[in-house]
Amino acid sequence: MKTLLRLSIAAAFVSHVAYAEPTDVEDFSQAYQQYNASVESNNNQDTLKYAQQAYELGQIKFGQDSFDSAKLAINYANAVMVEPKKKNQGRVIEDEATLKAHQLFTSALAVYRENVTDNGIELIDPLIGLAESTTDDKYAKTLLFEAIEIAEKADNELTVAEVKLITFHRLSRTEYYTRTVRTLAFDAYDIYTSKLPEDAIKRVDATYLVGALYETMGKPTQAITNLVEVIKQYRALPYSHPYELRAHALLVKLYEQKGLGDKATEHCIAIGKMTPWSDQQEQTPLFRKPPKYPQSYAQRRKSGWVQVEFTVDENGFVKSPEIIDSKGGTQFEKESIEALSQWRYAPKFVDGKPTEAKSTVQLDFTIG
Incomplete structure (x- = not known):
């Protein structure tokens, strides 16, 4: 997921290094201008390119451990995080890009903690970035709840809502998804509804x-x-x-x-x-009602299965179901056809237009 807050993306640079070469300063200014232009035009490829250039040249201009270099590191890390990430059941898998972003956010947060007053709202950006780039869910939870606490102390309700939603999405598919985490989504909804x-x-x-x-x-x-x-x-x-x-x-x-x-x-x-x-979207089941188990078959503990081919029309309705094969008896076939008539689908789309499409399914009847 992209970091939603961009508190440092247009940060002003006020510190100076006396020994920076003029060409370095000029190159940095050009790279930073091109970075801002690519952000404005939503050109992710150029944003990443110039964010890296500005960060590397900024370290020469401002010093590696300066607050300005930390801001540039966050811009670069955010650009890296926009790149598609491999996921496993909703969780980020550590890859080279994610590891790079994690390193940048880690170094930036350390500098921010030295330069920002306790609970300063500026800390939220690196805290969230680090939480989204780490594969350690417990560590992410600690960082995100710290960000929520900072936002609440800053008395900025919309920021509170934003951070709570980010926390919900980051933790919702982890072992740390609890009723407390779920409540964060409702808290954000209440704030947005009122504001x-x-x-x-x-x-x-x-x-x-x-x-x-x-x-x-x-x-x-x-x-x-x-x-x-x-x-x-x-x-x-x-x-x-x-x-x-x-x-x-x-x-x-x-x-x-x-x-x-x-x-x-x-x-x-x-x-x-x-x-x-998606312009090329396959038909997708929305509602499936299981067939009834024929009572006479159940009493005899009779099992079986039915394979059915059918058409999903432009509006997602099941048409023309036909038995391909079955085992166990005609009552299984009858109940399968009756159940299928009540199924609902999102239709298949081709070039952005809904169209009829064939589908098949096997319904299994077993006695537990």
């Missing part, structure tokens, strides 16, 4: 996150309320936000679980009309 307009993208993203959490917590009514609000706001955007598609998908599941098939259908159709996040 930002309803169409602010940060507020809408937090609304989606809380809706998804309500769904996992078994609170469908609250989940539906949040997700409907998400769709209302994202619908006004000139593009399809990935959370919009996910919100529709969760609503399909929630409405089907509540027995509200007509409402689920509305969101299936809406997905079919969307521009997907």
Whole structure:
């Protein structure tokens, strides 16, 4: 995940080294200007290139252990962290780039601690960067909760919300994901709701996150309320936000679980009309209802399986299911076809347009 705070990205440089060569100063100024320009244009490749140049030349100009060099190190580390990272179940795997960023953040934080007053808000940037570049989840938790404490003492609610969301996302797929960590997402949502307009993208993203959490917590009514609000706001955007598609998908599941098939259908159709996040998106299951186990077969402890081919249409509905093969009896086949008719999918997209696509599935019937 990218570091969301960029407290040092446009830092002013005020210290000087008396013995810097003029050419070094000129080269540094040019590299730093090009770095800022690449940030403005969202050119990640050039940002990385010039962040490295500015950092290396800045060490000559300001000194390796100077506060200004530490700021440049954070800019360089942030640029490194933007590069795609290998992940394993949501956790960052240490690679050469991640290790480089980790080293830069570590050295920068040490200098920041020497130059910034206790609990100074400037510490948040290197703390978060170090937490996101380390593979040590326990260490990341310590750093992030320190950042939260600093933000709260600085009495800046929006920064508190930002840091709490970063902490939630960093720890949510680790062994340190607890109810306390989950609550951080709700805290951020409450702050954004009170401080930002309803169409602010940060507020809408937090609304989606809380809706998804309500769904996992078994609170469908609250989940539906949040997700409907998400769709209302994202619908006004000139593009399809990935959370919009996910919100529709969760609503399909929630409405089907509540027995509200007509409402689920509305969101299936809406997905079919969307521009997907990926132009070449395969059909994706949204709701699958397991087939009933034929009572007469269960009494005889009869097991089997059914292989079915079917079409997912442009709106995500199952059409024309056909038995490919089966074992165990015709009742297994009948229950499989009946269950499949209630399944819902996000359709396949080709060149950004929904299209029909074939799919197959095997349904297993076993007695535990």
